[in-house]
Amino acid sequence: MNGRIIAAAALAIGILAPFTGIYTVFLMKALCFALFACAFNLLLGFAGLLSFGHAAFFGLAAYVTAHGVKEWGLTPELGILAGTAVAAVLGLGFGGLAIRRQGIYFAMITLALSQMVYFFCLQAPFTHGEDGIQAVPRGYLFGFIDLMQPMNMYYTVLAIFVFGFAVIHRAVHSPFGQVLKAIRDNEQRAISLGYRTERYKLAAFVLSAALAGMAGSTKALVFQLASLTDAHWHASGEVVLMTLLGGMGTIAGPAVGAFLVVAIQNYLAESGAWVTIIQGVIFIIVVLSFRRGILGEVVGFVAKRKATPAAKPLEPRPASAITGE
């Protein structure tokens, strides 16, 4: 119940935000990264898989959308779908390989694969190397909504974010999400209960990759460009930073982290060399003193203040009801 009120309030803020005088491009960028971070968090926070290669999905989808819209004349919605689809297929390939290993090996495999994508993007003729794909037309959504109007673009991005967020929310709170959490907490036990954990992990990986791709595709339209920055491993690192800052494993935490990081990058750009240093210091402080991230701490604080026990026990379900097997 409480959650619904908060969600409604957040949506209202999202709808009203452009009227407060906050710069819309900044909001759109933050929303794209928020979706990216939430998608990443689905994997890290709920399945316990630290991917260090999510930039590959984000970046490649951006290129696919930019190229499709600019060179093939796709409409924006088709462009985004194409980017998302490519990211999902790529995620299937990456995930299929990477989930065979755990922990640091998983992270390294995803990093290696994403570096391959980076160098592909660097070399492939259609990406124009370090120049990137520039002057991508935003076009008309569904053929009649002019996305060159900042407000139209903003609400499109907001809708995409809400959609992506809803998908993640649904996934996390479904039986599927429960199994993911079980795998995160004790994979051996989940196996012993009869779950084929690799399938769950692969499904989570593909979903996460597809949503990360959707974020990248949207960003390509917002900025009207796709560049190597998005495919670089720095972007993979940035999304880890956003997720940890905001609160790993909380549903909305990564979005908070994304807004914070993007705000730092945007509003402190004028203070020059300090941007990266400030980012680093904040990261150190959070990791040392607020291990659960900003939202994680808030949630923990609220839970503590309520006299009732923080976690209500889950109702046990028969395994067959969850997996359908």
Added chain:
Amino acid sequence: MNFKQALLGAACAMMMAGAAQAQISDNKVKIGVLTDLSGTYSDLSGQGSVVAAEMAVADFGGKVKGAAVEVVSADHQNKADISSAIARKWYDSEGVDVITDLVTSAVALAVREVARERKKIDIVSGAASTALTGKACSETGFHWAYDTYAMAVGTGKAVVKQGGDSWFFLTADYAFGHALEGDTAAVVKENGGKVVGQVRHPFPNADFSSFLLQAQASKAKIIGLANAGQDTINAIKQAKEFGITDSGQSLASLLIFITDIHSLGLDTAKDLLMTTGFYWDADDESRAFAKRFKEKTGKMPTMIHAGVYSSVMQYLKAIDAAGTDEGVAVSAKLREMPVKDFFAKDGKVRADGRMVHDMYLAQVKKPAESKQPWDYLKVVRTIPGDEAYRPLEKGDCPLVKK
């Protein structure tokens, strides 16, 4: 309490709106220096470019047509999306009239599109891509200090004429490196030289040993470095360690800045051939500028710094001549007016936005020849602008009528 807070919030919002309006009113000319203040290029552009722009404004008198001139700056972190967001914010809501420096090609191209849409001016001094005056040229876009074509042609032609007629390329394996290698190879062949081979190295790369051995085995007189930044520095250092430069083969670096020479040291960089748009010790005017610049920053200006100064000065002159700071009108003036300052002796701006000016072919001095700090280069030849830059009709710029 809540009501009070709401009131306070509303008051703040109104104040912000008021401030924004005051900036839009055109009683002010704002120059945005968008550059790399924290990363790889902060040495050769960065804060120095901000200082150069401020110096130009101060030298112009701080006012144009009665309006105050202000310089703002931001760090684009070499990311195209950050730079495009800043450019939009600057043009749309902070009354910035021109954006300059713009090091890194992806950044410059991203800002070019933002500026074109709004008919605002961008003057690129930092980035090298010839696309800026080719396919991506714009009515209100300019390219000031140098480009890859000028670097390739300047060094390539001059080296062949001096007898360096067999080349081996060490090329960074991406679009920039390929373009630099392609342009240079064409020039080498045109002038009767030959290319005996090339090797592509990954980007970025730390270990050049196998590539350098191939270059050495090729017996080419000249090893052309079609790369930039840290790659160039690494390649030059390792070439020295392999004794390549001491055994008769020469290096020709196709894109290098005086700050790179400074960090390499003369012992390592000696005899290197390079093309530059500006050298501080070229004549009295350039020395005077460099001396003032060094007092403020502690280092000598690169061609990007000098280019930023020159472009800002010329921009202010154009506003003065046009009587307005409206983008299209000022751009028309910029294309009409000759550029005469310490940077460009006899510069002119072409239809595609290219500022054509003389370039220098220079050779890095031996340690014994260097008389004072930063005394690094001897100018071998002045390359006339029309020879240095890509002919107007070859650029595919839509603004050029065929």
